[in-house]
Amino acid sequence: MKSATIAIIGRPSAGKSTLLNTLTGYKVSITAAVPQTTRNKIRGIVTEQRGQLVFIDTPGWHDSHRKFNLRMMDLISAALGETDMVLYVSDTLRPAGAEELAVAERLKRFSGPIVAALNKTDVQPNGLEAAARFVHEHLPQAEIVPVSALGGAGIGQLKTQLFALAPEGEALYPGDYYTDQAPEFRAAEIIREQAIAACREEIPHVLYVEIADMENSGTGTDESEKPPPGGKKPRLWIRAFIMVESESQKGILVGAGGLRIKSIRVAAQKELGKIFPYRIQLDLRVKARPRGRREDGLLNKLIR
Ligand SMILES: Nc1nc2c(ncn2[C@@H]2O[C@H](COP(=O)(O)OP(=O)(O)OP(=O)(O)O)[C@@H](O)[C@H]2O)c(=O)[nH]1
Numbered sequence: 001m002k003s004a005t006i007a008i009i010g011r012p013s014a015g016k017s018t019l020l021n022t023l024t025g026y027k028v029s030i031t032a033a034v035p036q037t038t039r040n041k042i043r044g045i046v047t048e049q050r051g052q053l054v055f056i057d058t059p060g061w062h063d064s065h066r067k068f069n070l071r072m073m074d075l076i077s078a079a080l081g082e083t084d085m086v087l088y089v090s091d092t093l094r095p096a097g098a099e100e101l102a103v104a105e106r107l108k109r110f111s112g113p114i115v116a117a118l119n120k121t122d123v124q125p126n127g128l129e130a131a132a133r134f135v136h137e138h139l140p141q142a143e144i145v146p147v148s149a150l151g152g153a154g155i156g157q158l159k160t161q162l163f164a165l166a167p168e169g170e171a172l173y174p175g176d177y178y179t180d181q182a183p184e185f186r187a188a189e190i191i192r193e194q195a196i197a198a199c200r201e202e203i204p205h206v207l208y209v210e211i212a213d214m215e216n217s218g219t220g221t222d223e224s225e226k227p228p229p230g231g232k233k234p235r236l237w238i239r240a241f242i243m244v245e246s247e248s249q250k251g252i253l254v255g256a257g258g259l260r261i262k263s264i265r266v267a268a269q270k271e272l273g274k275i276f277p278y279r280i281q282l283d284l285r286v287k288a289r290p291r292g293r294r295e296d297g298l299l300n301k302l303i304r
C-alpha cells in the first residue's frame, strides 16, 4: 500500500484548488477567477486500491510583505514541512515571472519527490513548451505531467505518477473520507466562494464569512447521514454573515433592492445542497465589521 501527504504549491490562480477538486472528485476547495482565493491548508483525500494520497491545498505563492501575504506564506512553509511530496502546479497560460522563480527557489530546498503539473492545457497548448523548459531548468528533479484541471485531461496519468513516487505506508484516513474539514468551515467557504463570484476586484480579499448557527431537523450534521428511504431529506438551517470592512462594501454586496445578496444566497444554497445531504435553508446577511479591530484579530478570521 502506498501512502503519502502531498502539498499542492504554485502561483495564485494556477488552478491548485481546481486540480484538488478534480483529483478527489469532490468540491473540497473553493475556486475563483480572482487570485488569493485559498487561505487555508485544505486537505483532500484520494483512496484507491493502490493506496491513499492526502493532498494539502495551499494559498497561492505571492511575493509581498503585506501581513496578510506573509501569513499565507507561513502556511505554505508549514505545509512543506509536514509533507512527503510536492505537487507543483504551473499555469501554462502565463509566462513564468518573478513569482514562479520564487516558488522554484523555495522548492529547491524540498528533499522529497516533486511532480510538476503543467495546467490549463485545454486553452492554449503552445504555453506548454515554455512551462516544461522552466521546470527542466529550475526543478530538474521534478516529473512533468501536462494536465487540464478543469477538463480532466492528464489526471489519470498524474495520479499514476504520484502513486509511483509515494512511499509505502498505511492509510491515514478511513477509505470513505475525502476531506477533513468541519461542516461549519465548508459551509463558510462555499458562501465565501459565491460572494467572491458576485463581486469584483477589492472586496474578495477583505471579506470573510461567519457561521452564526447551523441546526438540522435530523440527528446531526454528519455528512454520511442518508435520508430515510423514500423520505424527504431533513432540513439544515444555516445562519451566516458575510463580513466586510466598510458600509460602502456592504452596500455593494447587498446590491440595489437587496438583489445581489439575494442571488448570493440562492447560489450558495444550491451549492450547499450539493455537498450536504440536507434541504438547505440559508439566512444570509452582510455586516460591516466594527472599526478598530482590523489587525491581528482580523487576520485570524481571514486566514484560519
Ligand atoms: N481553462 C482552464 N482554467 C482553469 C484550469 N484550472 C483552473 N482554471 C481556472 O483558473 C482560475 C483559478 O483557479 P483556482 O483553482 O481557484 O486557482 P488556485 O491556484 O487555487 O488559486 P489561489 O487559491 O487563489 O491561489 C479559475 O477561474 C479556474 O476555473 C484549467 O485546467 N483550464
Ligand SMILES: [Mg+2]
Pocket: 016, 017, 018, 029, 030, 031, 037, 038, 057, 058, 059, 060
Ligand atoms: Mg486555491
